[in-house]
Amino acid sequence: PPFLAVSGGRMLLAGALMYAVLRWRDVPAPTRAQWPSLAVMGLLMMLLGNGMVVLAEEEVSSGIAAIAIASMPLWMGLFGAMSGRHPSRGEWLGIGIGFIGVLWLNAGSSLSSTPRGLVLLLIAPIAWAFGSVWSRGRDLPSPFMGAAGQMLLGGVMMLVAGFTLGERMHDWPSMKSLLSVGYLLTFGSIIGFSAYIWLLHHVRPALAGSYAYVNPVIAMALGAWLAKEHFGTADLGATGVILL
Numbered sequence: 001p002p003f004l005a006v007s008g009g010r011m012l013l014a015g016a017l018m019y020a021v022l023r024w025r026d027v028p029a030p031t032r033a034q035w036p037s038l039a040v041m042g043l044l045m046m047l048l049g050n051g052m053v054v055l056a057e058e059e060v061s062s063g064i065a066a067i068a069i070a071s072m073p074l075w076m077g078l079f080g081a082m083s084g085r086h087p088s089r090g091e092w093l094g095i096g097i098g099f100i101g102v103l104w105l106n107a108g109s110s111l112s113s114t115p116r117g118l119v120l121l122l123i124a125p126i127a128w129a130f131g132s133v134w135s136r137g138r139d140l141p142s143p144f145m146g147a148a149g150q151m152l153l154g155g156v157m158m159l160v161a162g163f164t165l166g167e168r169m170h171d172w173p174s175m176k177s178l179l180s181v182g183y184l185l186t187f188g189s190i191i192g193f194s195a196y197i198w199l200l201h202h203v204r205p206a207l208a209g210s211y212a213y214v215n216p217v218i219a220m221a222l223g224a225w226l227a228k229e230h231f232g233t234a235d236l237g238a239t240g241v242i243l244l
Contacts, residue, residue, distance in 0.1 A: 003162030005173070007051050007155075012152060014189035018151070035149070038141075039153050042155075042157060051124075052127070053068075053124045063106035064118075070102035071125050072209055073210060104237070107234070107238075
């Protein structure tokens, strides 16, 4: 189930593990004043950002999902400008070139979706970008403790959403499914999301958000390596544009 296992359960477990390890290493826990800010970020980035993508991917093609997610840096630039942190001309140029590259990379793929899937994919990058920009300047704990707190609260929100939508575990997952969720827990949540939160504390939003352009390139390389997928000259050209 999207919320119970792929997002909610994974984020809650990742957040609990990180929180326990950080407290064991004497990292200060979030203060009472910091928890509300973490809850807002958990709502925007976990439930509405990550959760909407996972829910949408039940009924949209991966090409549509990749394009929608790649719009996130555009929204980050827009929200940054609205909050007084205007991206430079070079950053706007990079955002535009990267988005064109992602469009090109997915031009030959199956771009199918339901109306609901498109709405979910519109909400996700807007919520993620707004939460990222909103977090700057807030009273938050250290980056890694902040990531743990967001995953804890966001995981709880997604579990509640899953049960509300009627999601249930009707059978024990296969070993392949368990290993896949375990990989997402370790590399997607604990390592990847923590790295992103650290970047939000230390670099400009346009640079932190550029990961959305790197993902399709890595996915293409992994597809060729692990799934024996084939790519052509156009894919290599699009990859060059994204890297540029």
